[in-house]
Amino acid sequence: xxxxxxxxxxxxxxxxxxxxxxxxxxxxxxxxxxxxxxxxxxxxxxxxxxxxxxxxxxxxxxxxxxxxxxxxxxxxxxxxxxxxxxxxxxxxxxxxxxxxxxxxxxxxxxxxxxxxxxxxxxxxxxxxxxxxxxxxxxxxxxxxxxxxxxxxxxxxxxxxxxxxxxxxxxxxxxxxxxxxxxxxxxxxxxxxxxxxxxxxxxxxxxxxxxxxxxxxxxxxxxxxxxxxxxxxxxxxxxxxxxxxxxxxxxxxxxxxxxxxxxxxxxxxxxxxxxxxxxxxxxxxxxxxxxxxxxxxxxxxxxxxxxxx
Amino acid sequence: xxxxxxxxxxxxxxxxxxxxxxxxxxxxxxxxxxxxxxxxxxxxxxxxxxxxxxxxxxxxxxxxxxxxxxxxxxxxxxxxxxxxxxxxxxxxxxxxxxxxxxxxxxxxxxxxxxxxxxxxxxxxxxxxxxxxxxxxxxxxxxxxxxxxxxxxxxxxxxxxxxxxxxxxxxxxxxxxxxxxxxxxxxxxxxxxxxxxxxxxxxxxxxxxxxxxxxxxxxxxxxxxxxxxxxxxxxxxxxxxxxxxxxxxxxxxxxxxxxxxxxxxxxxxxxxxxxxxxxxxxxxxxxxxxxxxxxxxxxxxxxxx
Numbered sequence: 001x002x003x004x005x006x007x008x009x010x011x012x013x014x015x016x017x018x019x020x021x022x023x024x025x026x027x028x029x030x031x032x033x034x035x036x037x038x039x040x041x042x043x044x045x046x047x048x049x050x051x052x053x054x055x056x057x058x059x060x061x062x063x064x065x066x067x068x069x070x071x072x073x074x075x076x077x078x079x080x081x082x083x084x085x086x087x088x089x090x091x092x093x094x095x096x097x098x099x100x101x102x103x104x105x106x107x108x109x110x111x112x113x114x115x116x117x118x119x120x121x122x123x124x125x126x127x128x129x130x131x132x133x134x135x136x137x138x139x140x141x142x143x144x145x146x147x148x149x150x151x152x153x154x155x156x157x158x159x160x161x162x163x164x165x166x167x168x169x170x171x172x173x174x175x176x177x178x179x180x181x182x183x184x185x186x187x188x189x190x191x192x193x194x195x196x197x198x199x200x201x202x203x204x205x206x207x208x209x210x211x212x213x214x215x216x217x218x219x220x221x222x223x224x225x226x227x228x229x230x231x232x233x234x235x236x237x238x239x240x241x242x243x244x245x246x247x248x249x250x251x252x253x254x255x256x257x258x259x260x261x262x263x264x265x266x267x268x269x270x271x272x273x274x275x276x277x278x279x280x281x282x283x284x285x286x287x288x289x290x291x292x293x294x295x296x297x298x299x300x301x302x303x304x305x306x307x308x
Numbered sequence: 309x310x311x312x313x314x315x316x317x318x319x320x321x322x323x324x325x326x327x328x329x330x331x332x333x334x335x336x337x338x339x340x341x342x343x344x345x346x347x348x349x350x351x352x353x354x355x356x357x358x359x360x361x362x363x364x365x366x367x368x369x370x371x372x373x374x375x376x377x378x379x380x381x382x383x384x385x386x387x388x389x390x391x392x393x394x395x396x397x398x399x400x401x402x403x404x405x406x407x408x409x410x411x412x413x414x415x416x417x418x419x420x421x422x423x424x425x426x427x428x429x430x431x432x433x434x435x436x437x438x439x440x441x442x443x444x445x446x447x448x449x450x451x452x453x454x455x456x457x458x459x460x461x462x463x464x465x466x467x468x469x470x471x472x473x474x475x476x477x478x479x480x481x482x483x484x485x486x487x488x489x490x491x492x493x494x495x496x497x498x499x500x501x502x503x504x505x506x507x508x509x510x511x512x513x514x515x516x517x518x519x520x521x522x523x524x525x526x527x528x529x530x531x532x533x534x535x536x537x538x539x540x541x542x543x544x545x546x547x548x549x550x551x552x553x554x555x556x557x558x559x560x561x562x563x564x565x566x567x568x569x570x571x572x573x574x575x576x577x578x579x580x581x582x583x584x585x586x587x588x589x590x591x592x593x594x595x596x597x598x599x600x601x602x603x604x605x606x607x608x609x610x611x612x
Contacts, residue, residue: 008513016425023481030458126561283454
């Protein structure tokens with residue numbers, strides 16, 4: 001039996017590991033190498049130029065890189081906060097917010113709300129982008145919000161929300177929030193369901209209001225889940241490519257008001273930038289950011305957990 | 309879509325006053341204002357999810373001119389030709405078939421290879437076990453954008469660019485980190501007694517895996533399959549880059565994006581709405597039927 005084991009392990013690992021190394025590990029390693037070259041990606045030859053790409057990207061002749069990092073940074077700061085606050089609020093309402101009935105439970109129709117709120121999560125981002133493009137359009141092409149504002153006699157962006165430099169990024173973040181809240185609501189709901197009922201009952205007998213119950217019981221007991229959610233949302237925030245690619249004019253416009261870093265990398269590698277070296281260098285910087293975020297979040301999540 | 313539960317929710321403050329609770333507290337007074345506000349917000353958010361979906365479905369039956377002049381109107385006639393236009397002329401039928409073909413290969417491959425790797429990593433001790441596991445898990449942290457260009461070149465060099473098989477291989481490789489991470493934890497949690505008994509009965513390693521361990525791991529396999537189906541169905545950046553030169557072989561997500569792209573085909577607005585409705589419908593139906601399993605499958609990863 002013993003001599004069969006080594007062969008068995010090898011035979012089971014060969015394909016998965018081989019495929020993973022070939023299509024994931026090696027391309028990542030090559031990206032680090034390409035980031036040190038001046039390769040356009042199309043020419044047969046290239047030279048090693050050291051860290052020039054990493055210096056040059058900040059002079060930003062195309063006007064992509066600095067807006068890209070700025071907007072991705074804004075999304076990284078804003079998105080997790082909004083989504084976590086909203087989904088915690090909804091989860092609390094749907095699990096322990098209802099007080100009219102005897103026991104501790106959610107508001108009426110809680111099950112229905114959970115089903116509805118989660119739905120955007122299963123839609124392809126491409127479809128979400130199309131739907132919201134339509135919603136944001138100017139009234140002349142049947143935009144939902146602008147037509148409503150026009151009908152009410154209120155001001156609206158003339159070229160639609162995606163055609164307006166001051167609205168476009170907000171519009172993109174709103175779509176990201178819209179599509180993620182349901183997932184974190186369900187996630188926090190399962191964490192809240194694990195909190196024993198008697199804690200809430202005791203709080204109620206002591207006369208604690210719902211707001212107080214939330215901040216003194218629910219939030220501290222959920223802290224670990226909140227931190228996990230923060231990490232996941234941070235990763236989502238670093239993407240945003242599909243929405244920007246499909247919804248905004250010239251894929252990051254108007255006037256670079258919605259460039260995000262994923263889109264910038266794509267444009268350098270495949271979309272007219274013709275600079276694979278630069279694309280890889282920006283990718284390496286992005287990787288560095290992810291690494292720092294992961295290390296920081298791992299440090300923070302290593303707090304004591306409350307057992308109950 | 310059922311709107312029925314909503315009125316019930318807004319009525320709640322009334323029913324509360326009819327039967328006051330014995331343990332009334334000071335917090336409950338301020339609670340009433342909060343209550344109305346909270347419920348209003350819950351209803352508003354539900355409307356924000358439901359209304360766009362209803363809007364898309366209603367408009368998919370309307371001619372373009374009507375949609376543009378009155379985006380909120382109801383169909384004056386049912387324009388079924390929008391759907392045939394989307395399915396045939398806008399090529400969504402073809403994209404749909406392509407996506408299914410790729411997913412049949414990629415999800416099967418992901419589950420098989422993922423389960424094999426996870427099983428030996430979870431259940432066998434050998435040199436390098438920990439390193440291989442960490443190698444897989446580290447992949448969850450790599451931003452795919454960094455690898456795009458080298459990956460494109462790799463696929464081009466071996467002639468797998470613009471092929472469904474090539475795309476499926478890439479999906480499998482990029483689904484490995486999470487699948488292995490999740491399933492390793494799952495295989496570790498299974499009891500050892502059954503496996504030992506099977507070994508004593510003379511089952512070999514292969515037989516043990518396929519006949520005993522895989523069936524035991526079924527709940528975990530179902531969750532992660534749902535997770536991978538949805539994740540790979542939604543893939544955008546990989547097919548955009550790796551199927552770019554094969555427009556007829558493109559998958560649904562990227563195919564849809566061409567309907568709205570500036571350089572792409574100028575599609576009739578009614579057809580565009582029909583296309584969105586068609587792309588949304590299978591997902592909507594699957595979600596309504598299996599929402600419990602889908603929610604469990606998709607949040608399973610985060611809960612581990």
